[in-house]
């Protein structure tokens with residue numbers, strides 16, 4: 001069965017219908033290109049939503065996974081494995097953090113941070129410090145804990161009751177934080193740039209202010225770098241651009257280059273916050289995922305990908321600003337590094353715009369409902385970016401409009 005129509009028909013019968021996928025079936029990829037089962041090629045500047053840090057099927061990543069699969073795929077966490085130790089060491093070497101816990105996804109990495117925050121205070125005898133503060137329009141994942149900190153009510157509907165002791169305040173508003181962070185706050189969790197919320201860059205001084213506030217009031221500061229980390233915004237972690245070191249930070253998406261892997265990285269003062277028995281993951285830190293993680297970092301180094309992402313990101317930013325200036329269908333260009341997009345005018349139909357781009361062979365995604373998001377592999381070339389931007393230019397010149405109500 002190799003045609004789109006029969007596979008789609010089968011999917012309609014057997015796949016759980018919680019997604020609304022495009023009407024074709026992808027089967028292979030290389031770099032920034034993917035192909036469907038009928039051989040139609042697409043330029044993929046979505047990067048699997050910021051996951052494909054080294055592109056589709058990088059030969060060195062594929063080889064590392066194959067080699068590890070033939071050597072050792074899994075051992076329980078009752079044993080050390082060489083790959084997990086090596087990857088933790090590599091992450092601590094590249095970041096201000098000292099300890100790494102491995103999970104399998106961004107939600108799980110965030111879940112670990114939330115538990116770490118509560119247990120840290122519990123362990124110090126401060127049993128009242130259980131509140132968790134997040135921000136509106138944030139996105140931290142779909143498990144009930146990470147969902148509770150996700151400030152988008154559309155994802156909460158029908159899922160309540162959520163985690164207790166959670167407060168959500170507007171992003172970028174330090175005064176609002178000052179009002180809610182107090183002696184019951186275990187931690188404040190924010191993204192250094194709200195990604196799913198619509199590529200919202202925080203106002204100047206916000207992250208620095210949060211660092212000061214949490215320190216002053218005895219709460220932990222947690223950064224969710226699931227989408228912004230791993231070179232995506234032009235530095236290894238986005239926090240480097242602000243000179244702010246949180247107490248802990250979650251990573252996922254780009255860390256495995258497409259292999260499921262997440263991590264929580266913490267400073268030494270939190271090394272004792274989750275003693276043995278308090279948190280665990282069957283698959284977390286398995287040698288196969290960690291071998292993929294090590295290969296991703298080796299490719300970063302060999303190909304200078306963080307520096308490349310910064311340069312390519314500047315080019316993407318300048319091109320998007322130019323599109324925003326030339327098209328009345330765009331309100332503004334947003335984002336950092338290779339996590340950028342265009343906020344569409346109110347009367348433009350975002351989904352129909354994506355479909356129009358797809359029909360021309362370009363895959364990108366939406367963030368925050370009406371931001372066209374471009375989050376390509378970090379090894380994207382300038383030519384590939386220009387090819388995609390030319391298609392965006394064409395579609396935005398006469399974009400699909402929302403039906404008049």
Ligand SMILES: Cc1ncc(COP(=O)(O)O)c(C=O)c1O
Pocket residue numbers: 104105106107108110139140141142191195196224225226227228252253
């Ligand atoms: C900032 C952020 N945190 C957490 C998540 C959840 O990650 P996952 O889907 O791997 O659980 C996402 C996913 O988009 C994200 O963008």
